[in-house]
Amino acid sequence: xxxxxxxxxxxxxxxxxxxxxxxxxxxxxxxxxxxxxxxxxxxxxxxxxxxxxxxxxxxxxxxxxxxxxxxxxxxxxxxxxxxxxxxxxxxxxxxxxxxxxxxxxxxxxxxxxxxxxxxxxxxxxxxxxxxxxxxxxxxxxxxxxxxxxxxxxxxxxxxxxxxxxxxxxxxxxxxxxxxxxxxxxxxxxxxxxxxxxxxxxxxxxxxxxxxxxxxxxxxxxxxxxxxxxxxxxxxxxxxxxxxxxxxxxxxxxxxxxxxxxxxxxxxxxxxxxxxxxxxxxxxxxxxxxxxxxxxxx
Amino acid sequence: xxxxxxxxxxxxxxxxxxxxxxxxxxxxxxxxxxxxxxxxxxxxxxxxxxxxxxxxxxxxxxxxxxxxxxxxxxxxxxxxxxxxxxxxxxxxxxxxxxxxxxxxxxxxxxxxxxxxxxxxxxxxxxxxxxxxxxxxxxxxxxxxxxxxxxxxxxxxxxxxxxxxxxxxxxxxxxxxxxxxxxxxxxxxxxxxxxxxxxxxxxxxxxxxxxxxxxxxxxxxxxxxxxxxxxxxxxxxxxxxxxxxxxxxxxxxxxxxxxxxxxxxxxxxxxxxxxxxxxxxxxxxxxxxxxxxxxxxxxxxxxxxxxxxxxxxxxxxxxxxxxxxxxxxxxxxxxxxxxxxxxxxxxxxxxxxxxxxxxxxxxxxxxxxxxxxxxxxxxxxxxxxxxxxxxxxxxxxxxxxxxxxxxxxxxxxxxxxxxxxxxxxxxxxxxxxxxxxxxxxxxxxxxxxxxxxxxxxxxxxxxxxxxxxxxxxxxxxxxxxxxxxxxxxxxxxxxxxxxxxxxxxxxxxxxxxxxxxxxxxxxxxxxxxxxxx
Numbered sequence: 001x002x003x004x005x006x007x008x009x010x011x012x013x014x015x016x017x018x019x020x021x022x023x024x025x026x027x028x029x030x031x032x033x034x035x036x037x038x039x040x041x042x043x044x045x046x047x048x049x050x051x052x053x054x055x056x057x058x059x060x061x062x063x064x065x066x067x068x069x070x071x072x073x074x075x076x077x078x079x080x081x082x083x084x085x086x087x088x089x090x091x092x093x094x095x096x097x098x099x100x101x102x103x104x105x106x107x108x109x110x111x112x113x114x115x116x117x118x119x120x121x122x123x124x125x126x127x128x129x130x131x132x133x134x135x136x137x138x139x140x141x142x143x144x145x146x147x148x149x150x151x152x153x154x155x156x157x158x159x160x161x162x163x164x165x166x167x168x169x170x171x172x173x174x175x176x177x178x179x180x181x182x183x184x185x186x187x188x189x190x191x192x193x194x195x196x197x198x199x200x201x202x203x204x205x206x207x208x209x210x211x212x213x214x215x216x217x218x219x220x221x222x223x224x225x226x227x228x229x230x231x232x233x234x235x236x237x238x239x240x241x242x243x244x245x246x247x248x249x250x251x252x253x254x255x256x257x258x259x260x261x262x263x264x265x266x267x268x269x270x271x272x273x274x275x276x277x278x279x280x281x282x283x284x285x286x287x288x289x290x291x292x293x294x295x296x297x
Numbered sequence: 298x299x300x301x302x303x304x305x306x307x308x309x310x311x312x313x314x315x316x317x318x319x320x321x322x323x324x325x326x327x328x329x330x331x332x333x334x335x336x337x338x339x340x341x342x343x344x345x346x347x348x349x350x351x352x353x354x355x356x357x358x359x360x361x362x363x364x365x366x367x368x369x370x371x372x373x374x375x376x377x378x379x380x381x382x383x384x385x386x387x388x389x390x391x392x393x394x395x396x397x398x399x400x401x402x403x404x405x406x407x408x409x410x411x412x413x414x415x416x417x418x419x420x421x422x423x424x425x426x427x428x429x430x431x432x433x434x435x436x437x438x439x440x441x442x443x444x445x446x447x448x449x450x451x452x453x454x455x456x457x458x459x460x461x462x463x464x465x466x467x468x469x470x471x472x473x474x475x476x477x478x479x480x481x482x483x484x485x486x487x488x489x490x491x492x493x494x495x496x497x498x499x500x501x502x503x504x505x506x507x508x509x510x511x512x513x514x515x516x517x518x519x520x521x522x523x524x525x526x527x528x529x530x531x532x533x534x535x536x537x538x539x540x541x542x543x544x545x546x547x548x549x550x551x552x553x554x555x556x557x558x559x560x561x562x563x564x565x566x567x568x569x570x571x572x573x574x575x576x577x578x579x580x581x582x583x584x585x586x587x588x589x590x591x592x593x594x595x596x597x598x599x600x601x602x603x604x605x606x607x608x609x610x611x612x613x614x615x616x617x618x619x620x621x622x623x624x625x626x627x628x629x630x631x632x633x634x635x636x637x638x639x640x641x642x643x644x645x646x647x648x649x650x651x652x653x654x655x656x657x658x659x660x661x662x663x664x665x666x667x668x669x670x671x672x673x674x675x676x677x678x679x680x681x682x683x684x685x686x687x688x689x690x691x692x693x694x695x696x697x698x699x700x701x702x703x704x705x706x707x708x709x710x711x712x713x714x715x716x717x718x719x720x721x722x723x724x725x726x727x728x729x730x731x732x733x734x735x736x737x738x739x740x741x742x743x744x745x746x747x748x749x750x751x752x753x754x755x756x757x758x759x760x761x762x763x764x765x766x767x768x769x770x771x772x773x774x775x776x777x778x779x780x781x782x783x784x785x786x787x788x789x790x791x792x793x794x795x796x797x798x799x800x801x802x803x804x805x806x807x808x809x810x811x812x813x814x815x816x817x818x819x820x821x822x823x824x825x826x827x828x829x
Contacts (some may be wrong), residue, residue: 007820008485010406013316013324017415024469025422028462032426035528036455066411082484086408089480097472097514104518104548108533116541125611132536147537151530226529230539233531237522 009078016066027055091275095282109234120146145229154228160295163214167207168291174203175284178277188267197257204250211243249283252276314816326410328395334417335392342384349377354771357764370754371439378442383467389702390563391474394502400807401496403487403823408480416474423466430456446534446545450526461520468513475509487825494827501566504594508555516552550601558597564701568654574803575651576643582635589628596625606674607681615674622672649723653704664692685745691738711799715813716792722784729777736770
């Protein structure tokens with residue numbers, strides 16, 4: 001690893017954090033007032049959308065500027081081996097925090113299946129709650145919620161051995177292809193990196209397309225919606241947040257591909273690439289767990 | 298001024314001081330600047346949250362409804378809790394961490410300085426959003442700082458949406474701040490300093506940061522589900538759809554219980570630095586202190602439902618959570634006995650930091666004891682939602698967390714600004730605070746045991762005397778914090794020059810640095826020699 005300085009690199013002042021904080025404030029504040037608009041009337045007011053979209057635009061501007069600084073400093077050789085370790089630890093703990101975020105949602109699914117739904121059906125320690133809706137029958141997948149007037153029944157759930165299986169194969173394969181790209185990078189085989197990375201990216205995009213198709217099918221044919229009780233809620237929250245992470249991962253892969261084409265990475269110095277691939281593997285592992293507990297069982 | 302102009306050959310760069318102008322504070326990547334920002338922010342929030350406490354105590358000064366509407370009273374209790382937890386205590390400790398961790402482990406700065414700036418600057422925006430809810434239609438959040446569903450979903454004011462996003466921003470800030478501390482402690486220690494040679498303050502923050510990274514995402518998840526229930530017709534916390542309002546409480550307290558240790562462990566660290574200095578003895582049982590911290594952190598993940606004994610839980614669950622909670626008394630007891638043993642036969646002197654630290658040990662122990670009482674499930678049925686609970690958590694938070702921060706500020710202020718504070722003013726601040734807080738919170742034990750419910754703006758006549766005492770104590774405590782502000786300003790403006798080591802027998806890398814501190818310290822790592 002090339003490092004031209006023995007001192008730990010402490011960057012000079014930076015404009016990007018405050019830009020990021022303003023962006024976050026506008027984006028979330030705008031989203032909040034847009035949601036309240038929708039609660040009061042059917043449409044989002046112009047001011048809410050202006051605030052929300054300008055927040056998003058500033059956030060994107062900030063990401064380009066901030067990462068641009070980091071890339072420039074890295075290519076200039078400002079980062080010693082110790083800085084590199086800081087980035088590695090930082091990314092590791094970031095992924096750990098993401099794991100905890102998903103763990104909460106998996107916990108909700110577990111709780112609904114093991115406790116709340118059986119209790120409402122009259123089983124277990126708090127089976128007395130059956131008296132709330134005496135006609136309710138506890139099943140999983142929960143097709144008919146306790147109060148079918150408030151929460152709409154589902155016709156059928158997604159068949160795991162159709163689109164979800166294809167998606168599983170896609171994501172698992174893409175975890176391998178991104179690793180092949182990493183191997184190629186370590187051996188300096190630029191043509192191979194580009195091919196494997198592009199294949200990974202294509203798999204990610206196909207995954208997202210199929211996921212969108214599955215959502216359309218759920219809404220239009222199966223009556224499986226956010227409003228269909230705890231099954232629909234957990235289904236869409238888990239797959240939705242996973243899908244969001246695949247989207248972010250795909251954007252990361254796309255940026256990495258551009259950087260590979262520009263020749264940013266060297267066989268010894270490519271932490272940006274590794275961080276992206278760690279993230280991709282994380283998304284893959286979440287999917288495997290999700291496939292098993294959301295779709296199959 | 299924002300652009301990176303430095304080139305690597307420009308070694309002179311590292312010598313220069315802070316940039317000119319006020320924008321320096323906005324763009325800074327310096328851990329000392331960011332630490333100062335955090336501490337000022339924390340103090341500001343402490344006063345805003347404190348004013349809300351004054352409203353609460355003024356209303357409760359006499360029985361009957363006098364000053365505010367009950368709805369507004371609910372907003373005050375809610376916002377007071379949220380602001381003190383997320384705005385005053387947590388940023389206060391992060392401020393201490395920012396200042397002290399690089400100095401104590403011999404690092405040139407925090408490991409990820411730009412992210413450090415971002416962690417801070419998210420907070421003013423998050424709290425602007427949270428405080429703005431006070432002026433919205435329907436008022437601010439009024440469902441208590443624990444925001445239990447369905448009070449916070451079905452029956453919440455519209456401003457709950459902004460509350461949710463404000464919590465998201467605070468969570469992002471805390472996670473990044475915590476990651477930075479973990480990375481700094483793992484990667485930036487001076488050569489020769491092993492983990493088991495780190496100062497106790499650094500250890501306490503390492504464990505705290507781990508808890509933060511583990512549970513803040515869970516908080517983000519629970520508010521996200523609230524948002525879905527409110528705006529997207531899901532049924533996470535509605536039994537009508539197969540969800541469960543109690544599920545909210547489980548997830549909330551899975552975050553919330555580690556959170557209370559997040560607010561106290563760094564104070565343990567501060568006290569573990571101060572007691573040895575003013576006892577002129579090394580800390581008793583360093584290793585057991587570290588293991589106790591780790592044990593408390595691990596146990597904090599398996600005790601959450603002790604906050605929920607009365608919601609209806611299988612007897613097996615109640616027993617498990619009761620015993621696991623009481624188990625925490627063991628490592629906590631280890632720490633308290635070690636602090637006492639540190640002072641035992643020491644050559645004690647009682648400068649202001651020591652006064653706060655000793656008061657911490659005594660008063661935190663009272664809060665710990667009432668905690669053990671609350672941990673006993675059958676007894677908790679009597680105490681649940683009474684002022685006894687309020688007394689308990691204020692005893693661990695005010696003379697615990699707040700005294701921890703204040704003690705740390707007194708202890709390190711001479712190093713930070715190069716000036717001594719006025720010792721007699723410091724002692725005045727301590728004694729007024731000490732009397733004020735005990736007058737406020739001690740009577741709450743009695744009215745709580747006698748059955749006065751919390752979060753209600755009125756009470757039965759028999760509680761009148763104790764409540765009047767508590768209110769007078771609160772006004773005294775609130776007013777005496779102005780002494781602290783005056784003292785800090787006076788020290789910075791016209792304090793006497795501080796010696797390099799202002800405290801006899803203070804140990805640690807931070808005291809090897811010159812006073813006043815240069816803007817950049819330890820640009821080349823110091824050589825650390827262990828005394829263990």
